[in-house]
Amino acid sequence: MTERTFSIIKPDATRRNLTGAVNAVIEGAGLRIVAQRRIKLTEAQAKKFYEVHAERPFYGELVSQMTAEPVVVQVLEGPNAVAAYREVMGATNPEQAAEGTIRKQFALSIGENSVHGSDSLENAGIEIAQFFTDDQIVG
Ligand code: ATP
Ligand code: MG
Secondary structure (H helix, E strand, O other): OEEEEEEEEOHHHHHOOOHHHHHHHHHHOOOEEEEEEEEOOOHHHHHHHOHHHOOOOOHHHHHHHHHHOOEEEEEEEEEOHHHHHHHHHOOOOHHHOOOOOHHHHHOOOOOOOOEEEOOOHHHHHHHHHHHOOHHHOOO
């Protein structure tokens, strides 16, 4: 089934000028970038986005990393896009990520792991709506 998922190219990757390299892996995996914008997340946006992790010990560090420098927010479209992108991203901890995945190739650490991808179709819809209106997504 054709799906849409939400992606963020995180500050560790934008800082190292890797947005094109990450997009090449995304497109190489058959996912289409149907919306994309470079922004600097506000603290309020980052806190809301990662609200589910508010009680975790790394929450403060995560919010400060995500707001330190620009990110690229994206909508990706393709067959089973949610699961397909999670596979292309690789495991949260780059040491456990499979060869060829974005995190294996580019992530610096479990925190600075280069990309975010929605973990369910429901969350994809919620996350996309936080950053894009329907008319900004061109499939
Ligand atoms: P994301 O939600 O960013 O796509 P994920 O779903 O693979 O990543 P989550 O468990 O949702 O992983 O964690 C969200 C983010 O919080 C991770 O991508 C990472 O940046 C950070 N994070 C997770 N676990 C840790 C940890 N143990 N130490 C530091 N940062 C962490
Ligand atoms: Mg997650």
